[in-house]
Amino acid sequence: MSAADSEKKGEKLSGTYEAGCHCGYIKFSVTLSPPLPEYKVVNCNCSACSHLGYLLVYPKATEVVWHNNSRERCAAYRFNTKDKEQMFCPKCGASLGIDFLEFMKEHTYGISARTFYGIDLDSLNYRKLDGMNMVKPATDLSGHIWDEEKQELK
Numbered sequence: 001m002s003a004a005d006s007e008k009k010g011e012k013l014s015g016t017y018e019a020g021c022h023c024g025y026i027k028f029s030v031t032l033s034p035p036l037p038e039y040k041v042v043n044c045n046c047s048a049c050s051h052l053g054y055l056l057v058y059p060k061a062t063e064v065v066w067h068n069n070s071r072e073r074c075a076a077y078r079f080n081t082k083d084k085e086q087m088f089c090p091k092c093g094a095s096l097g098i099d100f101l102e103f104m105k106e107h108t109y110g111i112s113a114r115t116f117y118g119i120d121l122d123s124l125n126y127r128k129l130d131g132m133n134m135v136k137p138a139t140d141l142s143g144h145i146w147d148e149e150k151q152e153l154k
Contacts, residue, residue, distance in 0.1 A: 019115040021089035046131030052095040061107035
């Protein structure tokens with residue numbers, strides 16, 4: 001995506017990016033305003049973001065176009081409050097992002113910038129988020145979701 005590919009929407013610039021999983025089973029496009037690299041990508045330290053490798057941008061659902069029923073193809077994982085769906089490719093296992101449908105007033109996604117094709121992650125601007133201490137419960141949930149005795153997710 002180059003600056004020449006950005007389009008004007010009123011006073012705001014935006015950019016549209018093609019994205020998807022590693023194997024290509026899941027494909028979608030995302031429109032961001034402002035465009036990369038001006039957009040501040042969130043680098044969160046919560047247990048999910050750090051273990052799933054997320055570097056998140058937050059487009060409204062209307063700014064994400066899923067190709068070939070890709071949203072329906074996504075595998076899902078919910079933990080803790082179970083009100084946010086972590087999205088994955090069921091074929092290659094790539095982490096795609098978070099669906100905040102039941103969590104935010106306006107349907108929004110947290111899409112990992114790692115899913116964008118042709119993006120130099122080192123050229124992006126990041127905003128650190130201390131999710132480990134901000135997101136309830138404020139603790140590291142890594143390895144504490146599986147109930148070994150019941151053989152199920154807590």
